Amino acid sequence: MERRIKKVAVLGSGVMGSRIACHFANIGVQVLLLDIVPRELSTQEEAKGLTLASPVVRNRIVNSSLDTALKTNPSPIYSKSYVKRIQTGNFEDNMSAIAQCGWVIEVVVERLDIKKTVFEQVEQYRKPGTLITSNTSGIPIHLMTEGRSDDFKAHFCGTHFFNPPRYLELLEVIPTAETKPEVVDFLLHYGDKMLGKTVVLCKDTPAFIGNRIGVYSMLALTHLVEQMGLSVEEVDKYTGPAMGHPKSATFRTADVVGLDTLVNVANGLTQNVPNDEAKEIFQLPSYITKMVENKWLGEKSKQGFYKKVKDEQGNSVILSLDLKTLEYREQEKVRSVTLEATKPVEDIRKRMKVYEKGTDTAGMLFRAMHYPLFEYVSRRVPEITEDFYRIDDAMRAGFGWELGPFEVWDALGVRETLDKIRAEERRLPGQQGEVSQWVHDMLAAGCESFYKVVDGVRHYYDIAAKGYRPIPGAEDLIVLDHIRDSKTLWKNSGVTITDLGDGIINCEFHTKMNTIGGDVIQGINKAIDLAETEYRGLVITNDGKNFSAGANIGMIFMMAVEQDFDELNMAVRMFQNTAMRIRYSAIPVVVAPFQLTLGGGCEFSMHADFVQLHAETYMGLVEFGVGVIPGGGGSKEFALRASDEYKADQIVQNTLKERFLTVGQAKVSTSAAEAAELGYLQEGKFGITMNRKRLLADAKAKALELANAGYVQPTPRNDIKVLGNQGLGIVYLGAASMRESNYISEHDQKISEKLGWVMCGGNLSEPTEVSEQYLLDIERKAFLELCAERKTLERIQHMLTKGKALRN
Known part of the structure; x- marks a missing residue:
């Protein structure tokens, strides 16, 4: 049933x-x-x-x-x-x-x-x-x-x-x-x-899988801190993103979770795992015991390993706890040759090799953490699970690690690491320098890694069968990392185009933060060219942490500073034309965004035939923050959507105002559902995928569905109703009122008026129907005029150097 x-x-x-x-x-x-x-x-x-x-x-x-x-x-x-x-x-x-x-x-x-x-x-x-x-x-x-x-x-x-x-x-x-x-x-x-x-x-064992391994790893580190004489800020610097762990790293995570929670799980494990060879790890170091006695439990008690205070000038300062004296002090700058060496290495697996070879404190800590962890997780099979890959799944999904322990071990080389585990001088309680026998059996069977990819499907080493089997459910997923080498059709410095099978191809960005520059524009157009001549449909998505942070503002800044406005005009026109090709190509184009989908990433999504987005998609047109209006078709698109919503029995200016404020206030959705409420998505033209791992497969299925239904290339619109001076008066009055009340700056007022100019179709004496190209042309003109403003350049420079918006 x-x-x-x-x-x-x-x-x-x-x-x-x-x-x-x-x-x-x-x-x-x-x-x-x-x-x-x-x-x-x-x-x-x-x-x-x-x-x-x-x-x-x-x-x-x-x-x-x-x-x-x-x-x-x-x-x-x-x-x-x-x-x-x-x-x-x-x-x-x-x-x-x-x-x-x-x-x-x-x-x-x-x-x-x-x-x-x-x-x-x-x-x-x-x-x-x-x-x-x-x-x-x-x-x-x-x-x-x-x-x-x-x-x-x-x-x-x-x-x-x-x-x-x-x-x-x-x-x-x-x-x-x-x-x-x-x-x-x-x-x-x-x-x-x-x-x-x-x-x-999971098996019904103490703390199940996630907390058994996660708490072991965290508490093992608290013992290493004492052995190695490390500070709180050193540990969090070494065990954060460089190691493939969350930004909150170790002690910051403990503060967020609550030290009492960590202690309760640790105490439960101490009592319930009498046969665990490393059970002494779950006994708390004296400094943690003292912190709990002092009720320094982290965020819930306003102090833990860190404490926020006000300095003499009234500014907020975060102090760190000296683990020897248990007194709070100013944080010290942490420098590491090993961390510097890992910075340019984007591939997390290759980065692990660089990290392991480090000769400074960071490298020593990496080895002292990981070698006992490899030993420990190998010995938990089959105690807590029959299949070791579930341990990796739990650590990635529950603790935010980019790689689980067996995946890190694979990256370092399973066989090569065995001698290092034996030779490691710094030992933790229960550490024997020897892994479980099944690992040796795996190597003896000629299987040199815990995982491998076969025909695009990830397999794991099955201990009972002494051979590889597909991870259950892996055949339903499409992972670009697993097919890129054998299915790449074309690539440049910022884009890879991959054959997904069944006549559908994928265009993937891989620039920093997946920003959109000339290489990405070229790649999208090439993907559409290929799809139109040899395939049936196109998906645009990637395997990055964010879909796209928007246009490459560094490129815009350079052109604007050098006053190369002919070149900038051409670049913006290419951006607009690419958005229009996404909408008006001869094949269905499905964009599959997730996480940050800002600026140009949002504009490309708005022009797709269908948007298959992850539930956690934070979408928005945020160009106001850098002193411009959306210039890749976003301003035009909101004017078009407002036009489609105008009804004869309504005050149409209210609809225009709602759309205007979404852009003018740079509203970013906090979910896929809110993206629809803000107007970034259109009813019947989007779907939501709950599981991020299934997003690409769902997007491909939608592109195939559209192709099978007999996709017909749409016709550019020339029936967009704009309000002209009737709408401009309201926009200008609203902006002036906001400026007078000091809600916005003088430059904000200017940007607002430029956006209103585009969305109202310019200086038209009465409501008029115009074409998309007309709106794109005045959108581009307004964008370029704002790029010539000193205050816009100040905003762009501040974003590039500080990573946050400047209100000037």
């Missing part, structure tokens, strides 16, 4: 429960969020004459928790309008409503007795076949089902979401011996495709 989840019950509305509820609302599911009933009235409730029987009091805890979650930044929900999908209530009055839910998720306090009490209530009301899962981070799953019915046990599982559930990709699924296989299969599938998660199947 096909299982469909229409409504989910979330029991417990704390930090995790409320955010899990929001994420289910994000994907369109109705949510019932319940919590306990208060036992006492608040002061405000007493003042209002309320009683414990008042509905508003009985639901105070759940409503307050949800309200707190919705106020957090970044938001747990894609759009404020989605909140209506969440119904709140309490365990006493509303538990019977779970009978209408297909999935019940328990997220109450981490105490087995309380969880068992909740499950006893659940069993009274749930219908047979309803899924029940616990979001515990460490309590053994099998203990929770004691005393429950066979049907309850058959449909019960652990589902450990990582916090925050919207943003962290990891979802651990932990079945018991009684869980039906089809229930596990459903959760793996649903978590992947619907919730957008990297779903990792």
